[in-house]
Every structure is written in C-alpha cells, then in structure tokens.
Amino acid sequence: MDGTHSASVPVSRSLAHGASLHPAHRRIASPACRRVVISTLCALAAWHSAQAQIAFVDATNTAGTWGRVELPYVWPRRHGWIPLAHLSREQTFLHVDVDLSEHRVRVYKRDDLLSSVPAAIGSPSSPTPPGHYVVTDRVPFPAGSALGSFAFGISGIQPHLPAGWSGGNQLAIHGTNDPSSIGTSASAGCVRVSEWALERFEPLLRLGTPVVIHG
DSSP states (O other), X not given: OOOOOOOOOOOOOBOTTSOBOOOOEEEEEETTXXXXXXXXXXXXXXXXXXXXXXXXXXXXXXXXXXXXXXXTTOSSOOEEEEEOTTOOEEEOOEEEEEETTTTEEEEXXXXXXXXXXXXBEEOTTSOOOOEEEEEEEEEEOOTTOTTTTEEEEEEEEOSSOOTTOOSOSEEEEEOOSOGGGTTSEEESXXXXXXXXXXXXXXXXXXXXXXXXXXX
C-alpha cells in the first residue's frame, strides 16, 4: 500500500503500574514485514510528549484486525494491542543490529550486510538495555557536539541512569566528541559511533527503521 496518513483510532489499555494508553496519533512499525502503519498510541515516559512515535507490531490476532506492539518509552518493556483497520503502510527492508557483546552496530537490507562499525555502549553501571526498538527521531547537531553531528533517537529509555544525570532518558544511536571511547563500555546507555558511521547511517536509517539491541 502506498503513502501514509494519520488515523484516529481510540486505544485504551491499562498497565501494571497504573498508567494507561490514550488516543494520540502514533506510527507503528512491523519487524516481520518491515511495514510502518499509522495508528493511535501514547508514549508514557515522563520525558516524552504526545507527539507521533513508533513501535513494533510483532503479532496480530487470527483475523489480522489487531496488532500487538511493544510500548515506546516504557520500562520494563510492555505490550499493548491496537486496531489495524484502515491504516496505510510503508515498507522498509532495512534493520539495525546492535550486538552489545561485540560492541558493534550492523545495518542490513534484508539479509545483506550494508555496514558494520564498532560502537561504545553503556557502562557497567548504566548498561544499554536490550530490546526491539525503532528509529523515532533524526536530529542533526553542530560540529563538535557531545553527540557528534547526528543522533537517531529510538523508542526506548534507559532505566538505570547515572547519578546526577540530567541529559534525559531516551536511548539513541549517535556520534561522540570522544572517539577513543568507541569500542568500550562507557556511555550512559546510548550507542556511540564514529562520524564515518554517521555519514553512512544518515541516508539509510529513516523513521520506523527497526533496531534490535541484544547481548
């Protein structure tokens, strides 16, 4: 199906800690078929506003009318269900694999490896949380920024921030002004890569690109 559009479909689901999903325009991505659909889902982390966000559709009911999603910006990871009727979809055949044990980020198109680069990951006291995420933000930065020239925000949060940290809790793949840290466990939870890697990722990692982080 071609194109995308916003769809107002009411959703309300209670979570174990008492928070609820409420209607708000949301973009949902499916890792199995690499499709992006527009639906209604509310991000629940305190750091995030009610703007369009992205999450996986990782299963459907037998009729294919409801999709199960991992809720963006919550920890522990939780699932909810959204109605799928009348939703436009886009395709992407790209996905990002972050291997924490190897300190490495790989970008694939279908099964073809496009890029493999070393990365810095969370320190032992603030480890990068594994999970299935998607790219939700694409943010350029001035040269010399602590985040490098570009950041790809993803749909997860760091539940173990360092003491005194004031930089927010959203996870991201971004650059660094400390290239010597790449290949080590040194960050507050984000994944750091080189400027060389950012130049290659920038045209590839569009909103909705699946990101899998694993040990």
